[in-house]
Amino acid sequence: MNTERREFLRQLTCVLPGFVALAQTTSAQAATETPKPDHDMSAMPPHWTGHEVIVQVLYPQFTALDLIGPHHFLSSLMGAKVLLAAKSLEPVSSDAGVKIMPDVTFADCPAALDLLCVPGGSTGTLAAMQDAETMAFIRKAGAAAKVVSSVCTGSLILGAAGLLKGRKATSHWLVKDLLPLFGATASEDRVVEDGKVITAAGVTAGMDFGLHMSLKWRDREYTDCLALMAEYDPHPPTTAGDPAKAPAKSRKLVEDMFTGFRQKVEAISKGG
Numbered sequence: 001m002n003t004e005r006r007e008f009l010r011q012l013t014c015v016l017p018g019f020v021a022l023a024q025t026t027s028a029q030a031a032t033e034t035p036k037p038d039h040d041m042s043a044m045p046p047h048w049t050g051h052e053v054i055v056q057v058l059y060p061q062f063t064a065l066d067l068i069g070p071h072h073f074l075s076s077l078m079g080a081k082v083l084l085a086a087k088s089l090e091p092v093s094s095d096a097g098v099k100i101m102p103d104v105t106f107a108d109c110p111a112a113l114d115l116l117c118v119p120g121g122s123t124g125t126l127a128a129m130q131d132a133e134t135m136a137f138i139r140k141a142g143a144a145a146k147v148v149s150s151v152c153t154g155s156l157i158l159g160a161a162g163l164l165k166g167r168k169a170t171s172h173w174l175v176k177d178l179l180p181l182f183g184a185t186a187s188e189d190r191v192v193e194d195g196k197v198i199t200a201a202g203v204t205a206g207m208d209f210g211l212h213m214s215l216k217w218r219d220r221e222y223t224d225c226l227a228l229m230a231e232y233d234p235h236p237p238t239t240a241g242d243p244a245k246a247p248a249k250s251r252k253l254v255e256d257m258f259t260g261f262r263q264k265v266e267a268i269s270k271g272g
Contacts, residue, residue, distance in 0.1 A: 011181060036079075038060065045219075045221070048222055049082075049176065050077060050079040052077065052081070052217065053083070053110055054080055054082045055084075055113050055115070056071060057116070057118045058084050058100055058102050058129040060124050060127065061093065061094065061125075061127065062095065062124050062125070062204060063152060063204050065204065066120050066121070066154060066203055067207050069151070070210035070213075072210060073207065077213070077217060080114075083104050085102060085106075085141075086102035086105065087105065087106055087133055088105055107270055111144040115149060116138070116147070117150065117151070118150045118158060119206070120150065120155070120171070121153060122261055125156060127265050128157055129265075130268060138161045139161045139245055147196055147197075147198060148196055148198070149199065150171075151199075151203070151205065151206070155170065159183070159269075160182060163181065163182035164182050164183060168194040169185070169192055170187050170188070170191075170192045170200065171199065171202075173202060173243045173256065174258045175258070178265050191208050191209050191231075204234075207230075211226060214226050218271065
């Protein structure tokens with residue numbers, strides 16, 4: 001599907017206004033020359049093809065959509081290389097049981113990264129925050145990467161790695177207020193960019209983050225095409241996805257489910 005998306009983008013962009021071929025042959029020349037392709041790829045703006053190296057981190061029990069949401073758009077950036085990194089090359093199971101194959105191990109991951117992205121989760125996130133090998137990789141890769149990012153509770157992992165100190169950041173609404181434990185200032189924005197650190201709020205915000213990077217690295221027209229191809233114009237049958245609009249009963253039920261998670265995050269922040 002990735003190849004098909006990219007090819008569709010190539011086809012689509014070639015008919016966008018303002019990107020027609022800059023030179024035309026005369027009718028006499030055209031009669032003697034080999035017919036040109038319907039779509040002249042030379043008319044595509046040079047900055048639409050990049051050379052970014054992107055690494056998304058895998059750890060057991062991560063939340064699948066935290067990874068796949070941004071991956072859909074990041075992998076649609078022409079010229080970009082997206083790698084999934086884990087401790088080993090064995091399949092990594094998400095918290096919903098979806099198994100993902102890593103591309104590289106932490107040890108073999110490229111040193112020069114344009115983007116490091118860490119997904120969130122619940123019990124898996126807590127385990128990752130306390131896993132020496134995972135945290136060592138994130139600290140090292142995060143220090144070297146041009147952009148360090150996270151989706152959902154992945155920001156807690158960045159925080160535990162010491163990468164959020166003095167930064168504005170966001171996370172899942174259930175734990176956003178815990179970010180100051182790691183030296184960060186919590187923001188209400190859905191995608192927060194502060195220097196080289198970009199954090200996205202809960203789960204679905206990872207898709208917004210993917211488009212944010214397209215806008216940052218390509219341009220508005222390219223990003224519009226990506227959103228259009230994905231038909232990303234959500235109209236959910238409920239407004240409860242926004243905690244400010246959710247029924248009080250629903251909010252309390254979810255908050256109660258994560259009481260233990262919050263307590264464990266607080267303990268980890270104190271070195272417990």
